[in-house]
Amino acid sequence: MPKPVILAVDDDISVLEAVIQDLRRQYGANYRILRAGSGQAALDTCTQLQQRGDAVALFLSDQRMPGMTGVEFLEKAQDLYPDAKRALLTAYADTEAAIKAINTARINYYLTKPWDPPEEKLYPVLDDLLENWKEDYKPPFEGLRVIGPRWSLNDYQVRDFLSRNQIPYVWLDPEKSDEAVQLLERFRLDDHKLPAVLFPDGTSLVQPSQTQLAERIGLRTQAQKEFYDLVIVGGGPAGLAAAVYGASEGLKALVIEPEAPGGQAGSSSRIENYLGFPSGLSGADLARRAYAQASRFGAEFLTQRATGIRSESNYHFIKLADGREVSCHVALIAVGVNYRKLDIPGLDQFTGAGVYYGAAQAEAISCRNEDVYIVGGANSAGQAAMHFSKYAHKVTMLVRSSLEKSMSKYLIDQIAATSNIEVRTGTEIKEVQGNGRLECIKVGSPKGEIVCSASSLFIFIGAAPQTDWLPETVMRDPNGFVLSGPDLQIESKMPKIWKESRSPYLLETSTPGIFVAGDVRHGSVKRAASAVGEGSISVQFMHQYLARF
Template identity: 35%
Template sequence: MPNPAILLVSDQYAEILETQFWRYQREYDLHVAHSAEEAMAATERIHAAGGQVALFVADSRLADVHVLKAFHDWRSIVPTARRLVTASWENFLEDSTAFRPGLAKGKFDAFLLMPRGIRDEEFHTAITEMLSDWGSTSATPEVDSVRIVTPTVDGSTLSIRDFLYRMGMPTRTYGPESPVGQEILAELADAGVSGTEVRFPVVKPMNGTPVCAPTVHDVAISIYGAPSDIDVDQVVDLAIVRGGPAGLAAAVYGASEGLSTVVVEAEAIGGQAGTSSMIRNYLGFPRGISGMRLAQRARSQAIRFGTRFFTGWPVEKLTLGEDHHVLSTGGGELRARSVVIASGVAYRKLQVEAVDSLVGRGVFYGAAMTAAREMEDRDVFVVGGGNSAGQAAVHLSRFARSVTILIRRPSLAETMSSYLINEVEYNPRITVRGCGEVVDGGGEGQLDWIEIRDTTNGTLSRHQAGGLFLLLGAEPHCEWLPDGVVRDAKGFVLTGRDVPKETWVNGLPPGNLETTAPGVFAVGDIRADSMKRVASASGEGASVVPLVHAWLEPRR
């Protein structure tokens, strides 16, 4: 298998680009073309040989065709490649203005000034970020930190792979009959599990012992520890339930300001945002950042300040107390003077039995990032009109033959950010169908078709479908909360002036992010009337820490 290719395209500046990209030639095959036509021929040769193009780097001014037309043509052959426009110093100001609309519509991924000398690390930081993004979402991992052995890639395997992806752990799947599979099963037999005792999938963590781990919970325990590992003896200042953007922000700011801070996470950190292939409107990341990378960086930042994370244990109960509260999990109890509820929301179920019976076999709730590679040359449907659905559709279009976004409303205008609507409209593989809903589906052990009802006239139509991704909006799960934490009719936690007046103390409402239970706060999507955006959730996570300080100060 050849190395992935980086294709450099320029007439006047080809030599400069080739010199700048020498540092990548050990792990990538560099190809230089002096025109779009020459680049197309090189792309076809690479594709025909079974190779991959990781990155197109094109001069902003090509001699034979406009560079955006060239990108469109190259993308028809290699849709997974990242696309960079680079402009020379004399053309940069003029071309940066001209190319701005195309960048906003997703016609390419980045616009950079061409390096004028050696060690232009700002330029190469962008290059490595793009290659990293390509490597984590499009390419098969070359180095795996976790190996999965299974005869079939079923729903359980896909859930485990998504969990490991969100935890930043490169993963590969092997059949039991493969050399790697045989080696891992032999190691499992040496540990006393063999023959009919083996339950697939078998998971082998890096430098660890293989285990039969049929669920995400089992994998989390095998990697992060057994129940007895929740060993916090003292009463901590701050306990945070779940590690989405809001919980991670609270952890960073709480620990950095000297609070003893613990995060209890049921699955992978990042919440729903952690499944996003690319978030382009988050402050400070002009080229975008995947939800997984954002969550991993925030987790590392929180750990640096002293936050402790316990992964794999959902909180089952919150017991309120005067001096401290108690969080109960399957792995033990945690006592805390203050609690921040950042448990986020889950996608609503379709509640069509024939479709739900195929979850993991062509039907997925959420973006299911690792399932995207299995959608190659299939017709795929994404149900939902929010940003998560738009990001999933754009990512799936790199693999699927076609992607249809299905929504009940007439258009996406009311529910999706403008920048994503522009990307969706430009992408030739994506179409939007309004006023429709999935009412049936089926297939022989795998999703083959779905039935759509037109919500305006009730007519039914059947469509071939190789994949169905359901991102149906927010549904809170707060069954573990006591009655002392009041929620609205939909189950979202009430805070501040939204709580019932009869619960106010001395005629005053709780603080803006404080619940009806003293010392218990709520941030992010779980809070009633929150914005349901990554940036707003992060802001609330940071904003809650001063309120926690104010609560703790008289009690110190």
């Protein structure tokens, strides 16, 4: 396959030549760098590339060109290559037009001229755009194949695990795909024992456990060391932020995460109010960036589940699901929360067979042209509704009260402007029914109950902390959220547990040297940005704790 294309457009030959030289120096090894002296010439080039089936990764166009401005070209190029990233080169005086173009032409970024030095002003921006493009780009596939029926919990769990760890794969349903049947015969696999994961080297895994799958796709399941300065339990935004700041400041850091970096936020289809990303970013993209950043500083990641923690002589020992232990000076609890389960008749039997907790992005394409129901009225539910609206025939949000109580205004506006999203307030699920998979739901409202045909139901209600594995010495509130800092002072048990002469540090739990950050903390703000903030500042208090020894 030919390399993907980066197309630079400028009517000023000297400027165009300078752009081409900078692009070739940085990206020539992996991309074909093409040029055009006008918007129309660039469109002609795009038409030829499209006819040959070539991919375009990035358009980089000057704004001030005769006959067709850069914004006009990028708008027309979007019709030919809707997935290509679009960047505008502008003079300082054109900044206002460039900002408007972010919305009108869906431009991803604008750069002001001159861009010297490119190492600081050009390459970092284009690196991000190209990395984002590569996430969605699908060259001829040579990777993993997952064979399994759609309405199977095990099949869903395998696909969700691969998706959240950003491992490319092709999913084949043997009930709909002749290729799946042929592959099962070629690999001599029993179609009654699915899912099966087929690897490029000709090997396969049948009904794999999460640990088996993690090992095969290259995730670390055993710690490299027995002792770390800092062990972080949970790889959501708070844990990732702590890993970045801890590792960058010289702490040997280990992140223990049983599923995938990003936590609950990692499954968000679009976060548009995160500082520094005017066009928004997906939770998976945020997790990918943070994981790469923490790894670059030397943080280690472990795909395991923590099952216990004990403290002895100023050291902490975290027990893992495989029976091993790792020890540390300081620990951070950042396990986040899970969505609460609905307690209604018939629900459990359809989990993974039409009923899903969270965004379940592995299911989005499967819902193409179907009617999807979403339960919940917070930001996560709104982000999921917007995501599924791109695939589903109709998305219906079932909300007990109103969106205004728990959803950001920008999301409410987007939902109102999306024609295939319906919001039903004052409603709740009463019952689910089906034969082997979800087929219909009973919805109750003040006007009465109705039965609706439904193949997919996604649930986003409340926050349930998973803290049963913690010892009694780590105090929690009645709902299971971990108490820390000043919140500990109001507990009558505090004097009995806390043996230190000092007061607990902010974000320090009732066990000295064990800290908490993110959604699992009592009183936290359930937003990705606040979790990142808590994870970051927790490292400061860890240093204060360590300085005492």
